[in-house]
Amino acid sequence: MRGTIRISIRRADAQKNLAPQFMTYEIEAEAEMTVLDALNSIFYGSDSTLAYRRYRCGRKLCRSCEVKLDGKVTRGCATLLRPGGKYTLEPARPEALIRDLVCDFDSPPISSER
Ligand code: FES
Secondary structure (H helix, E strand, O other): OOEEEEEEEOOEOOOOOOOOEEEEEEEEEEOOEHHHHHHHHHHHHHOOOOOOOOOOOOOOOOOOOEEEEEEEEEEEOOOOOOOOOEEEEEOHHHHEEEOOOOEEOOOOOOOOOO
């Protein structure tokens, strides 16, 4: 199941007073890959300025990998992307944004999407 995975990622920096922008990345994939593996592929392959949490607990427990995939909060370490698919990634908690896909875990959630 080889193909291109296209991901539009919301880029923003809470330290800068600039409007968020979506950047689109393409990954050539031999098979399905997790969101976290796709982000690693982008970071190490084409754009090391992308901010996301690279830590992986390996047990689906820590939630450091949470992102909003096509509008739904999900765990990036356990959610698969298909070759040929087009996806949108945003921070899981934009109200607690630090940069790009990194949010402040210590900030209480104000939405009910969790
Ligand atoms: S990396 Fe720990 S839950 Fe995803």
